[in-house]
Amino acid sequence: MGHLFNRNILLGVSGGIAAYKSAELVRQLQEMGANVRVVMTRGAQEFITPLTLQALSGNPVHTELLDTEAEQGMGHIELARWADLLLVAPATADLIARLAAGRADDLLTTAALATPAPLLMAPAMNQQMWKDAATQENIAQLQSRGIQMVGPASGEQACGDVGPGRMEQPEVIARAAADMFETGALQGKRVVITAGPTREALDPVRYISNHSSGKMGYALAEAAAAAGAQTTVISGPVNLPAPERVSVVPVTSARDMLEACEQALPECDIFIACAAVADYRPADVQTQKIKKGPDEVHLALVKNPDIVAAVAASDHPVFTVGFAAETQQVIEYARGKLERKGLDMIVANDVSDQGIGFNSEENEVTVLWADGEIALPRAGKSTVAAGIIAQIALRLSP
Missing domain, CATH: 3.40.50.10300 (CoaB-like)
Incomplete structure (x- = not known):
């Protein structure tokens, strides 16, 4: 496994019930040495408050595309340059579809297009939405562009269904993020x-x-x-x-x-x-x-x-x-x-x-x-x- 010591992780949180797990994910990433900043979609804010993730990460949570307090009002570019990894958890069916289409209609999707950093996504949705052909086509398209996935897991879901679509546990996602960084600093030693x-x-x-x-x-x-x-x-x-x-x-x-x-x-x-x-x-x-x-x-x-x-x-x-x-x-x-x-x-x-x-x-x-x-x-x-x-x-x- 690689490590996250002093790595800059931009955590994108989209609007699904699994957003509550993002709080524990922030803690897991920080325990592994990462610097964490959070971007939330409007839907995500219906499930967990920005204040919670701000308190845990120790950094302001970013929610708006046009941020007048960011450097020259270009918050998405500033965040995109800062990140060593863009980690989206949970990644809803809607967000996956928008990223597959190359949309840039909120801060998270715009940062995803603007960052040179690798992307890691943790899908989370109803089991039937995950199985749907449109979702699977979108996933395949993103993976063809080099975007990596962790999960989803299978099991009982919030809606009562049972099947694939649950977001992976925070510790599994954090390990997957660490695996994105094989340092090679001692290669050959x-x-x-x-x-x-x-x-x-x-x-x-x-x-x-x-x-x-x-x-x-x-x-x-x-x-x-x-x-x-x-x-x-x-x-x-x-x-x-x-x-x-x-x-x-x-x-x-x-x-x-x-x-x-x-x-x-x-x-x-x-x-x-x-x-x-x-x-x-x-x-x-x-x-x-x-x-x-x-x-x-x-x-x-x-x-x-x-x-x-x-x-x-x-x-x-x-x-x-x-x-x-x-x-x-x-x-x-x-x-x-x-x-x-x-x-x-x-x-x-x-x-x-x-x-x-x-x-x-x-x-x-x-x-x-x-x-x-x-x-x-x-x-x-x-x-x-x-x-x-x-x-x-x-x-x-x-």
């Missing part, structure tokens, strides 16, 4: 990412570990693959499915992870150390289960290898990215780690905030390099991952 925790055995049944879920590392792998990179994840024990187009190498301990990284290094251009590697391991691993004994047990620990430092110091030239999960003085500690370990970039996040710490669905980070830094605001981990990959691509660009 080979990326190795470590993810998840490590487990350091005490005995056959117990181990030392941490709360890392691996979600951030796997989101980075998905974003790197979407950017065109050949991607490998060296993963500690997690309960996550392998991302599409990504090779996963399972490991358990820090020493296992280091060995896998060393094997992957000769075929690596970019190394991202996202795993939460245990700093220490037990000095002695018992061959039998340790039995309950005295009230106090003293455990001797020895230091684990520093994987990211070892990669950065290797003879193989690789762009090395570390992570600094801190609970205080986050930026100061991260920059010290960047310099001390000889990294090209480091990603700092505050794991004391439960909303963006281990096992959370969101993250908020600052990406640092030798002579700069950029803050990526709180968002879903897939959105933040896309932002990190975009920053890596920028640092690597000539």
Whole structure:
């Protein structure tokens, strides 16, 4: 899947009962990093108010073709130039017919003709209207011009009918919008990412570990693959499915992870150390289960290898990215780690905030390099991952 990080999405809402889903669609697009502006037809305003979509998008909603407040009164041209994608959801039978005919009789259809951006439409109508030959001819004509469709879905409709014609769910539409943007920013690059925790055995049944879920590392792998990179994840024990187009190498301990990284290094251009590697391991691993004994047990620990430092110091030239999960003085500690370990970039996040710490669905980070830094605001981990990959691509660009 591509990503919507910092993409400009012009959302067109036409007059169907499914217009209420547009509110959730705005939220989904923003969580994926998109900038959203909304254009509504007059019919759409009968189903959902412009104020609702303005409050959610954080931008004024556009409804009139002749907008005297827009630059030189040419609001449709301004919006058309701004958009990276025109997404119409819901797209009614009437709107589809008008676009097929090349009409420009309201702001939405005029912007559709004026924009160089690709168009993605989510049809929504009664099942018989969808099946009608005129609608199918209009759909075929639009698709022949390169306009893409997502849906419709089948099921029970507001009118009581059952069949095809329901607008797809907002999350499905948002993913389809993201798929319009295969960035290619890392095309031809080979990326190795470590993810998840490590487990350091005490005995056959117990181990030392941490709360890392691996979600951030796997989101980075998905974003790197979407950017065109050949991607490998060296993963500690997690309960996550392998991302599409990504090779996963399972490991358990820090020493296992280091060995896998060393094997992957000769075929690596970019190394991202996202795993939460245990700093220490037990000095002695018992061959039998340790039995309950005295009230106090003293455990001797020895230091684990520093994987990211070892990669950065290797003879193989690789762009090395570390992570600094801190609970205080986050930026100061991260920059010290960047310099001390000889990294090209480091990603700092505050794991004391439960909303963006281990096992959370969101993250908020600052990406640092030798002579700069950029803050990526709180968002879903897939959105933040896309932002990190975009920053890596920028640092690597000539």
